[in-house]
Amino acid sequence: AEWRLALWTLLSVLLPVLLTAWCSFQRARRQLLIRDIFRKSRHDWSYTDLFGQPSYCCVCGQHILRGAFCGCCGLRAGERCLGRADQRFPCKDTVSSTPGTALQRHHWVRGNVPLCSCCALCGQQCGTQPKLCDYRCAWCQDTVHDECMVDCLRTEECTFGEFRDLIIPPYYLSTINQLRKEKRASYEKVVPYCRKHWMPVIVLANTRSGNNMGETLLGEFKMLLNPVQVFDLSKIAPAKALQLCTLLPCNCVRVLVCGGDGTVGWVLDAIDEMKIKGQEQYIPQVAILPLGTGNDLSNTLGWGAGYAGEVPVEQILRNVMEADGIRLDRWKVQVTNKGYYNLRKPKVFTMNNYFSIGPDALMALNFHAHREKTPCLFSSRIINKAVYFFYGTKDCLVQECKDLNKKVELELDGERIELPNLEGIIVLNIGYWGGGCRLWEGMGDEPYPLARYDDGLLEVVGVHGSFHCAQIQVKLASPVRLGQAHTVRLILKSSKMPMQVDGEPWAQGPCTVTITHKTHALMLYHSGEQTDDDASSLSE
Numbered sequence: 001a002e003w004r005l006a007l008w009t010l011l012s013v014l015l016p017v018l019l020t021a022w023c024s025f026q027r028a029r030r031q032l033l034i035r036d037i038f039r040k041s042r043h044d045w046s047y048t049d050l051f052g053q054p055s056y057c058c059v060c061g062q063h064i065l066r067g068a069f070c071g072c073c074g075l076r077a078g079e080r081c082l083g084r085a086d087q088r089f090p091c092k093d094t095v096s097s098t099p100g101t102a103l104q105r106h107h108w109v110r111g112n113v114p115l116c117s118c119c120a121l122c123g124q125q126c127g128t129q130p131k132l133c134d135y136r137c138a139w140c141q142d143t144v145h146d147e148c149m150v151d152c153l154r155t156e157e158c159t160f161g162e163f164r165d166l167i168i169p170p171y172y173l174s175t176i177n178q179l180r181k182e183k184r185a186s187y188e189k190v191v192p193y194c195r196k197h198w199m200p201v202i203v204l205a206n207t208r209s210g211n212n213m214g215e216t217l218l219g220e221f222k223m224l225l226n227p228v229q230v231f232d233l234s235k236i237a238p239a240k241a242l243q244l245c246t247l248l249p250c251n252c253v254r255v256l257v258c259g260g261d262g263t264v265g266w267v268l269d270a271i272d273e274m275k276i277k278g279q280e281q282y283i284p285q286v287a288i289l290p291l292g293t294g295n296d297l298s299n300t301l302g303w304g305a306g307y308a309g310e311v312p313v314e315q316i317l318r319n320v321m322e323a324d325g326i327r328l329d330r331w332k333v334q335v336t337n338k339g340y341y342n343l344r345k346p347k348v349f350t351m352n353n354y355f356s357i358g359p360d361a362l363m364a365l366n367f368h369a370h371r372e373k374t375p376c377l378f379s380s381r382i383i384n385k386a387v388y389f390f391y392g393t394k395d396c397l398v399q400e401c402k403d404l405n406k407k408v409e410l411e412l413d414g415e416r417i418e419l420p421n422l423e424g425i426i427v428l429n430i431g432y433w434g435g436g437c438r439l440w441e442g443m444g445d446e447p448y449p450l451a452r453y454d455d456g457l458l459e460v461v462g463v464h465g466s467f468h469c470a471q472i473q474v475k476l477a478s479p480v481r482l483g484q485a486h487t488v489r490l491i492l493k494s495s496k497m498p499m500q501v502d503g504e505p506w507a508q509g510p511c512t513v514t515i516t517h518k519t520h521a522l523m524l525y526h527s528g529e530q531t532d533d534d535a536s537s538l539s540e
Contacts, residue, residue, distance in 0.1 A: 030079065031047075034047060034068070034079065034082065037082050037083055037086060038068075040086075041086045042086065042090065042091050043070040043072065043073070043075060043085075043086060043091045044070055044071040044072045044091070044219075044222065044227065045068045045069070045070055045071075045082070046068060046069060046070075046071055046219065047066075047067070047068050048066060048067070048068070048069065049066045050065055050066055051064065051065060051066070051067070051069075051076070053112075053115075054130065055067070055069075055076050055112055056076070056111050056112060056131065056132040057076065057077050057078040057081050057085075057132070058075050058076055058077050058081075058085055058089060058109075058110060058111055058112075058132065059077055059078075059081035059084050059085050059088065060078065060081055061111075061131065061132040062078065063130075064076070064077075064078040066078075066079070067079055067081075067082070068082055070091060071218065071219035071222050071223065071227075072091050072092055072138070072222045072223065072227045073091050073092045073107060073109050073138040073223075074109050074112065074136065074138060074223055075089055075091070075109055076111070076112050089109075092107040092138045092139065092227075093107075093170045094170055094173070094226055094227050094228040095170050095173045095174050095177070095228065096169075096170040096171040096173070096174040096175075097174070103157055103171065104139065104157065104158045104160070104169055104170065104171060105154075105155060105156065105157060105158055106137040106139065106140070106142070106153065106154070106156060106158045107137060107138040107139055107158070108135045108136070108137055108138075108144075108149075108153075108154065109135065109136050109137075109138055110132065110133075110134070110135050111132035111133060111134065112127075112132075112136075113126050113127040113134045113135070113136045113143045114126075114127060114136075114143070115127050115128070117136070117141075117143040118143065119134075119143060119144055119145045119148055120142040120143065120144055121144060121145070121148040122145065122148055124145070126143040126144070126145060127143070133145075133146050134146055135149055137158060137161075138223070139158045139160055139161065139167075140158050140159055140160050140161030140162075140164075141161050141162075141224070142161065162314070163224060163225065163314075163317055163321075164192075165195075165197050165198050165199055165321065166199065166200060166201045166225060166254075166317060166320070166321065167200070167225050167226055167229075168200045168225075168226045168228065168229050168248070169192065169226070170226065172190060172192065173228065173247070175190050176190065176247050187247075187249075198249065198252065199252050199253070199254055199321065200229065200248050200252070200253055200254070201225070201229065201253075201254045201255070201256055201317070201320055202229050202230075202231070202241065202242070202244055202245070202253065202254070202255045202256070202284065203218075203221045203225065203229065203230040203231065203255075203256045203258065204231050204233055204238055204241055204255060204256070204257050204258065204259075204263075204267055205217055205218050205221070205230070205231070205232060205233060205258035205259065206233045206234065206257075206258065206259035206260070206263040206291065207232055207233070207234050208234055209258070209259040209260045209262075209263055209291040209292050213258075213291055213307065213308070213309060214232070214234075214258055214259070214291060216309075217258050217289070217313065218230060218232055220313040221313060224313060224314065224317065225317075228244075229244065233259070233263065233266075237270070238266055238267045238269075238270035239270040239273055239274075242255070242267075242270055242271065242274060242284070245274075245279075245282040245283075245284055246279060246282050248282070250281040250282060251281065251283075253282070253284035253285070254284055254285050254286075254287060254320055254323075254524065255267065255284040255285070255286045255287065256287045256288075256289060256316070256320055257286060257287070257288050257289070258289040258291055259289075259291050259292060260290070260291060260292015260293060260294065260295060260503075261292055261294055261295060261296060261297045261298070261352070261353055261502055261503060262292065262502065262503055262504065263291075263292070264286070264288055264297055264298075264352070265350065265352055265502055267286065268286065268330065268350075268352065268521050269350060271283060271284070271286070271521065272330075272350075272519065275519075283522060284522070285325050285522045285523065285524050286521065286522065286523050286524060287303065287319075287320045287323055287523075287524040287526070288301060288303045289303065289307055289316060290303055290304055290305065290306050290307050291306075291307055292306075293435070294434070294435045294503060295435070295436075296353050296354075296430060296432040296433055296434070296435065296436070297352055297353050297430055297432075299432045299436055300430040300431045300432050300453060301326070301328075301453075301523055301524070301525050301526065302525050302526035302527060302528065303319075303526050305435070305436045319526050319528060320524065322526075322528075323524035323525060323526050323527075324524065324525045324527060325522060325523070325524060325525075326453075326454060326522075326523050326524070326525045327454045327520040327521070327522065327523070328352065328453050328454060328520065328521040328522075328523045329429055329453060329454055329455070329456060329517060329520060330350055330351070330352055330517075330518045330519050330520065330521050331350070331351040331352075331429060331458070331515050331516065331517060331518055332348065332349075332350065332351075332515070332516050332517070332518040333348070333349040333350070333351050333355055333501050333513065333514075333515050334346050334347070334348050334513070334514045334515075334516075335347040335348075335349075335499075335508065335511050335512075335513050336511055336512045336513075336514070337509065337510070337511050338509075338510040338511055338512070349501040349502075349504070350501075350518060351429060351501050351502060351515065352429065352430070352502055352521070353428075353429060353430050353433075353502045353503075354426055354427060354428045354429060354430070354433055354501075354502065355426070355427040355499070355500070355501050355513070355515060356424060356425065356426040356427065356499070356500055357404070357408070357424060357425050357490065357492070357497055357498070357499045357508075357513075358401045358404055358422070358423050358424020358425060358426075358463065358497070358498070359400075359401050359423055359424045359463065359465055359466040359469060360424060360426065360434065360463075360466075360469055360500070361424070361497075361498040361499050361500040361505050362400060362401060362498040362505075363466070364498075364500045364503055364504075364505040365498045365500070365505035365506070365507065368505055401423040401424060401465070401497065401498070402423055402465070403421075403423075404419075404422050404423050404424060404425065404497070405419035405420065405421055405422045407492060407493055407494055407495055407497065408425070408490055408491060408492050408493065408497075409490070409491040409493065410425065410460070410482065410488075410489075410490055410491075411488070411489040411490075411491075412460060412482070412483050412484075412485035412487075412488060412489075413485045413486055413487055414487070414489075417460075417482055417483065419462065419482075420462070420480060421464070422462040422463065422464060422480065423463060423464055423465040423466075423468075424462065424463040424464075424465070424469070425460065425461075425462050425463075425482070425490065426439065426460070426461050426462070426463065426479070427458050427459075427460050427488050427515060428440055428451060428458065428459040428460070428461070429453060429458060430451065430453045431450070431451045431452075431453070434469065434472075434473055435473075436473075437472060437473045438451075439451075439459075439461055439472065439479055440459040440461065440479075440481070449484075454520075456486055456517055457484045457485065457486060458484065458485055458486070458488055458515065459481075459484055460481075460482040460483055460484070460485065460488060461479035461480060461481055461482060462479060462480035462482055463479055463480070464480075486516075486517065487514070487515065487516050487517075488513075488514075488515040489512065489513070489514050489515075490512070490513040490515075491511075491512050491513075492508065492509075492510050492511050492512075492513070493510060494510060495509075495510075496508060496509045499513070
């Protein structure tokens, strides 16, 4: 009896372990095969364990819960049919194989059409039947019923639909490449180069920003545009991606940056490099889709304080088309060390949003140190703000930056400013600070001119500590306004203090910080999100 009990106990332990090991082995083997198909494929496949909507395999027509979908043309296939789907169905071309022909035919993909779509011929709703049926064009997004599909539609020229003015057609790139091989630099007669309202958009997405929505957005933009004009900044640097501008008409390209304020600064630095290379005529205008934590620059330019998928990608592209061009001041921040460290080369930063010394820089420094240790924890905008709140609360008790007014000297346009009792100083270029707070205007009855991003002036304010920063953000207090200036000079006489430029923090010893105007950036302002303050600012 004892050996039987021991045997059953052993089996009850071993069987689940062996079953789990076998399942893990099969899953790893299946993923290896799928990865091999993905590597050789012409499609931009992505695997999912569960489709977010009813889906049908393009090969066998069966309903599938998991499988792969192409981020460029929208094709869907089950695991077992992936190889056959790749052989049978081509993906939409990014560059035409017949240069010189200004003609693009529809790229019809059968099944899995959007439920809200209507047939381009009869006007009735498509995709209502629970099976693989109906067609969708991967370029113009038109949908057609099975019974309405005729041979002429298969060979009909595609107009690229609603976003024809944003799409770079495959035949355009092939023609430009042919002209470059022939060393002909005149592109004016190439369609759609000569079209009046053509404003091609280049999408630059940082998949590591904020709430990790970049991957999803990349696929959605590739579906609506030419995949060749959509870039993942985790795989290619902005400077390289922006070279596409040199193949497009001068002064008409628009760039949509999907990321936080740091990503926007990265792209604007790459645009400055284009100016240095003598490519100033190809400089694009920049729009923002805010995916970061603070998104103060995006908020200032009317693109909102954060994006979480609440607006369809189609509407985002419409907003980019309708946005107005403006100029954004960019500033040079030079940090020169004192004493023995003066032998080192000065640090030079480019500022778009703000510079600060004190409690908000300390919070940013602690946040970045924590994120570098455990980056996997910082995948949500809410978690990021909660960590900021934690470090702000901690500083309220410790007060690491107290008596700042005794440690620094402040000069505005060469005039020394007498400082009251402060723990922090903030130098602003834009209207918003700290994740959506209008810092310069603040509260109170005393009128102050609105902070502008294009007047060549900086607004300088002081704060009494972390608790004062929190009161300002909930509109229970106002900052200490120190003045406006074209040039700001700050001298840190003793000790080490936290500093930050546009959310990039560091600990700094005795030094001199000089902020001067550097250049302008061409940005896009979305008036649909503007506030009354923004409207009056633009009208001045």
